[in-house]
Amino acid sequence: EPEVTQTPSHQVTQMGQEVILRCVPISNHLYFYWYRQILGQKVEFLVSFYNNEISEKSEIFDDQFSVERPDGSNFTLKIRSTKLEDSAMYFCASSSDRVPNYGYTFGSGTRLTVV
Amino acid sequence: GNSVTQMEGPVTLSEEAFLTINCTYTATGYPSLFWYVQYPGEGLQLLLKATKADDKGSNKGFEATYRKETTSFHLEKGSVQVSDSAVYFCALSRQAGTALIFGKGTTLSVSS
Numbered sequence: 001e002p003e004v005t006q007t008p009s010h011q012v013t014q015m016g017q018e019v020i021l022r023c024v025p026i027s028n029h030l031y032f033y034w035y036r037q038i039l040g041q042k043v044e045f046l047v048s049f050y051n052n053e054i055s056e057k058s059e060i061f062d063d064q065f066s067v068e069r070p071d072g073s074n075f076t077l078k079i080r081s082t083k084l085e086d087s088a089m090y091f092c093a094s095s096s097d098r099v100p101n102y103g104y105t106f107g108s109g110t111r112l113t114v115v
Numbered sequence: 116g117n118s119v120t121q122m123e124g125p126v127t128l129s130e131e132a133f134l135t136i137n138c139t140y141t142a143t144g145y146p147s148l149f150w151y152v153q154y155p156g157e158g159l160q161l162l163l164k165a166t167k168a169d170d171k172g173s174n175k176g177f178e179a180t181y182r183k184e185t186t187s188f189h190l191e192k193g194s195v196q197v198s199d200s201a202v203y204f205c206a207l208s209r210q211a212g213t214a215l216i217f218g219k220g221t222t223l224s225v226s227s
Contacts, residue, residue, distance in 0.1 A: 030212070031212040033214065033215075035215075041219075042204075042217055042218070042219045042220060043159065043204060043215075043217040043220075044217075045214040045215065045216065045217075048212070048213065048214055050212060055212065056213060056214055058214075091158060091159060093159075093215075095212065103149075103161055103164060104149070104161070104208070104215055105161070106151075106158050106159040106160070106161075107158060108157060108158035109158045
């Protein structure tokens with residue numbers, strides 16, 4: 001079964017440093033997403049990406065965040081200057097646009113720890 | 116706005132007990148509804164989904180029926196196992212390509 005692959009699985013970074021989280025979505029999916037889950041809390045939407053541009057973003061996704069699809073396979077989330085409160089599990093997801101059978105497939109996540 | 120409300124956990128059951136986790140939603144139009152499961156230390160896995168009213172999603176003995184009249188999508192299983200211990204998230208999507216909106220999650224703990 002096709003998978004969404006995320007790397008690294010765990011990253012520790014110093015406060016103020018830039019981090020890039022990487023994802024390889026399912027190859028025939030058109031929509032890409034980033035979500036985060038602070039430990040013990042709900043899964044929160046950050047941003048969606050379609051046709052090489054952001055299609056939707058939440059209030060969490062401020063100027064410190066950016067997304068990019070640098071080539072035909074990778075989808076990245078960059079945090080420019082990490083803060084302690086950015087510590088969370090970050091999930092990448094992708095989806096097809098084919099209603100009614102579309103579904104969202106999530107990667108296994110990157111645990112980001114900011115120290 | 117669009118939102119999902121799940122019953123508060125944790126839910127603690129003995130093996131072979133009947134499970135219900137309540138989920139209600141608020142949305143414009145006709146959203147698609149999902150249940151995701153997160154096992155300890157792992158990511159989110161799609162458990163089942165329903166894309167229109169009266170659809171029943173099912174997988175691994177779990178079922179949920181899309182009830183538009185009550186705006187609900189309750190998760191049920193007739194006989195839970197220890198291996199079902201996990202966090203269960205109800206979610207909705209307004210349409211293809213839009214963000215999933217999650218409930219807060221319900222922790223299920225099953226003991227033998």
